[in-house]
Amino acid sequence: MDGINSLRNGPDEDGRFGLYGGRFVAETLMPLILDLEAHYRAAKVDPDYLGELKMLATHYTGRPSPLYFAERLTSHLGGAKVWLKREELNHTGSHKINNCLGQILLAKRMGKTRIIAETGAGQHGVATATVCAKFDLPCTIFMGATDVERQKPNVLRMKMLGAEVRPVTAGAGTLKDAMNEALRDWVTNVDTTYYLIGTAAGPHPYPEMVRDFQSVIGTELKQQFQEAEGKLPEAVVACVGGGSNAIGTFHAFLDDPSVKLYGAEAGGHGIDTENGHAASMTGGRPGVLHGNRTYLLQDSDGQILEGHSISAGLDYPGVGPEHAFLHDTKRVTYAPITDNEALEAFQLCTKMEGIIPALESAHGLAQVMKVAPAMGKDTSIVLCLSGRGDKDVESVGNYLGLL
């Protein structure tokens, strides 16, 4: 599709991006993910499917999302022009809806009658509950008990949309534990149930499929930037938890070597704090979890660590396999952003642009704040503002002592 040396060709037929990816699942699930792959291959080239997805993207989600020049942030940082790709303006308030619409149409094609999903910050849970309401399918959302507590507004939204929210108390009660529990449900209800994974991770074909659904972000961005500035941006930034908004943003630029790509990982209390961060590429090593090989936070015995981030959406000890590949090949620079740096960026964006970003996206902005000042005034840096921060106002207020 893009030539033999393209970085955009992955995964191979075994679902590998170099060493990473694969299908590390229990036998019960194997026939199902092979079936899913076959359905996805057929859907991808079906004009009816693609037409419906396009129609929904336009009229339900509100695509294309704007590319916005952040004038005050630009003059404040004193370097490159700062642009925001406004995914937070999508219906449901984040990029997650792009993937959910693609997968729910697939679930319908496959004749599935029940949807399950995991969620960290609740953005994917809300987007899943939303499409399930629209398509009249019952859904169960698995969410770590810690996250249920720190993302209350999203829990309420899911419930109002008709979803059952199941708090998971195992482990630290965060995204990893929610994913374990979702997998247990799936293996039990494999005949009826579709597992709508929210990030570009998990067994093949999920990383590829979720990336494809999210690639609309980078494709639009490239065109919008060309129209605005008549060139490619010099740098593109996104936050990385599992990494769906990041891979969706980066993918269109992988074969444009002039465009620097930055992924902001959750540095938590700092990368040197043991089990105090969720930066799997900076602070982890390759391993196998949740259906794929990728960078993982783990101890010397191969037991998975819980990790920590102020942001529930980034609080995951792994990362999508394509990011692991792009990290090894050095096409993307992944850097940790601490909780405090993210909080600072959160406040700056809110006060200077009148946009309250999700704490996840604030990690990306913190990376912009590090890079932009050293770039020339005639250059540009674009951040994928992946979600809005309404869900975070209470926890940020607590951190800042405003409540």
Add this chain to the structure above:
Amino acid sequence: MTSRIEKRFAEAKAAGRPAFVTYVMAGDPDLATSQAIMEALPQAGSDIIEFGMPFSDPMADGVAIQMGGQRALAGGMTLRGVLGMVEDFRRKDETTPIVLMGYYNPIYSFGVDKFLAAAKEAGVDGLIIVDLPPEEDEELCIPALKAGLNFIRLTTPTTDDKRLPAVLKNTSGFVYYVSMTGITGAAIKSRAAVGEAVARIKTHTDLPVAVGFGIKTAEDAEEIGKHADGIVVGTVLVDAVGKSLVDGKATDKTVAAVRDLVADIFAGVKRARG
């Protein structure tokens, strides 16, 4: 060369009953108690020991085995520790087959070749790795077979006749039929369906077929054992360990609780063929 596993299945068959496979979690709740439980299993009737390698994220396990794994990890068990326990066991028992069961990441982290050499050396006979389907055979299955270990595959109700040959291709020792779509410890929905599934698998292979997941009582073992070459019991044993603890610590009842339950279920195994 006949493996310990093949030999044991043949012996059970000659005795006119299915083989009795018992699963316990290595290091649960502590190393010494777990070693004593392991040693008590053959005396109580267990033919083959499935030894759980604890993992932080056991995606295919129900609450009982999750808790057992957590107790073992909290007690400091590691993959190296599991191999050490097998080594100790082998000093006293050279015939009971030991199959390590768990998830891939601790092995991958340890190093596949290094692990296989150490496992063989310690006296391990086979491996069951839940998250390695045939699609990932190059990872561990092929190297394990080359190292002289059996690689035992799970087949499930979702493994249809078309897929079954691929699943059985590199399976050795025995075939482990998972009695339902679900996690360990859930309930079997239909015993008749299990019998039909075992018969279906046997048209594809000469290997013994053992049935596990959801066998909790002597009666279950007796009924399922009418059709299966082996019966696997795990969750109830790990649960028995959990229930015997006081403040999370082993008591003088812990080993006996497991031994008595194994003996009780073994009576059902012996009744299976009348």
